[in-house]
Amino acid sequence: MxxxxxxxxxxxxxxxxxxxxxxxxxxxxxAPAAGNVRMWEDPDFTGSQYVDATPANCPDGCDIDGWDGDNEISSVRNETACTIRLYADDNFAGRSVDLAANTNYSNLEQVGFDNDAESFQFVC
Ligand SMILES: [Ca+2]
Ligand SMILES: [Ca+2]
Ligand SMILES: [Ca+2]
Missing domain, CATH: 1.20.5 (Single alpha-helices involved in coiled-coils or other helix-helix interfaces)
Structure with missing residues (x-):
């Protein structure tokens, strides 16, 4: 035993x-853990979530859906190590704003970009 x-x-x-x-x-x-960027219709990460992307699945930038997202985004959680460049128009055109890496934005009004984003790119 x-x-x-x-x-x-x-x-x-x-x-x-x-x-x-x-x-x-x-x-x-x-691979190093890569976070996501997520975007919501309303402030404080509420309402419909229209975007959930990573730098890997969006290497050349991403469109925000024309019906579900364009000119509606009000809050963003950027959990990636990249800056998020939001554009006021489709195809990465129009005025833009940079959202810092690993930073949450509970209300895009604070950066003058509420209900305006239509496309975005990762700047890594
Ligand atoms: Ca909104
Ligand atoms: Ca716009
Ligand atoms: Ca769009």
Whole structure:
């Protein structure tokens, strides 16, 4: 009985050691965690959420949907390491405003851009 338990403990220890040996390689390959940018219709991150994007799925900029989002965005959570450049018009045209990385904007009125954004780009 006792001998069996010792053997099981040893086997477990070996398994842990093996896992420890390969995990640093895995960590090196893993991409750095990228956050999302999310945009809402109303202030304080309420109302319909019209945008949920990452720099990876929006490398050349993204359109805000013409029906569900254009000229409606009032709050933005930027949890990415990139600046978000909001444009007043489609196709990254018109006046623009930069939203800082890792910053939340509960009311775009404060940056003079309430209900105006129609497209945006990540500036990384
Ligand atoms: Ca709005
Ligand atoms: Ca506009
Ligand atoms: Ca648009």
């Amino acid at each position: 006792y001998r069996k338990r010792v053997a099981a403990t040893l086997a477990c220890g070996l398994a842990v050691a093996g896992f420890g040996a390969i995990s640093p390689a895995n960590a090196a390959e893993a």
